[in-house]
Amino acid sequence: MRLGVLFSGGKDSTLALHNAAEKEKVVCLITLVSENKESFMFHTPNIDVTGLQAEALGLPLIRKVTEGKPEEELTDLEEAIAQAVKDFQIDGIVTGAVESVYQAARIQQICNRLGVWCVNPLWKRNQKALLEEVVAEGFKTVISGVFAYPLDKRWLGKQIDEDLIEKLVALSEEYGLSPSGEGGEIETTVLDAPLFKKKIEVLDSEVEAQGNSGVFRIKQARLTEK
């Protein structure tokens, strides 16, 4: 099975890529760059880092800009997947969906129309276990967005490690947050992972935050030897 990964550069899509690559051949990445900050489907900080991540992985990247209007962005996604089918002869799409039936159902519909498999290797997985797998597998992942109380700018740019997982789990128990950010509470950016041939070094960044909402924006980065 030749697979394309719907790739945001965060921990879920990168872990899904790794899980998929253990069993089948991943041949390309697909990234939707949404101009709508409120998009439920695609908005994520540091989406532009996916270019470096693709280079680090040695995989071609289909990058498509979408205005991010609720249903039009799905048309844009379908066009991007159709391009992957045409250019890379993929048999299926891999997503990092864990809990969101909103996202999962829409991607299932697109794959169904295009006649390709929709593969969700992380679907319904325990969220703490997912975070632990990310750390155990040696991912270097930083928090690149916070969007819920009581998270604030102090979390931005922090690397996900065992201590941070414990803190996130404690917050989930106290405030009902999803520990891995399934409700959009946090966004992440992966700077290194086992399949990366090089790692990403952040040369310049900024934190932009107000109250319980903020982003860690990577302004300049490069690939370096591991």
Added chain:
Amino acid sequence: MILVVDMNSTENPFGFYEFVLPIVSIAEELEKCTVKHYLEVNEKSLSGYDKIILSGSALKNTVTFDQTARFKWLKDCGKPVLGICAGMQTIGLVFGGRVEKCREIGMTEITASKANILFSSTFKVYALHNYALVPSTDFKVLAESANCVHAIKHKQKDVYGVLFHPEVRNKEVVERFISAFQVNRRI
């Protein structure tokens, strides 16, 4: 001990993670489980299990539709069975029903038409199918959406089927099936 039957085609090595493990996670809260692929299951391999759950599978996967002979054990196993999506469709085919095109993908409202042990009233479910089951007269219909039958029970046997995916939303449906047929359940 519950036997969870993996209904995914061997062509898709990821179906196990997406359609089987979530069922196991729910079931193991209540009882021990073993997973076997449908190609490994026959009359002889059922001893030691007191109930059986047939998983769902990916949208592109209809491989069991043409392999109903492999599932003839469903007719005589005498054990409670719950089939989910492809599991329900396969149960229905084994007992003389047929499938027809009916696409529902996403949250869908269904209404219970008969009192039963799994659910009641009108509620929303996660649907992921291109085909619906038209069951034979061996079954009574327990629930329907606006488009198709969503739950069935055999008229004489403890054989149930749901077209929706309770492992995604409405996990209590799986829990109620297990609890209803627990050998040592407290009354």
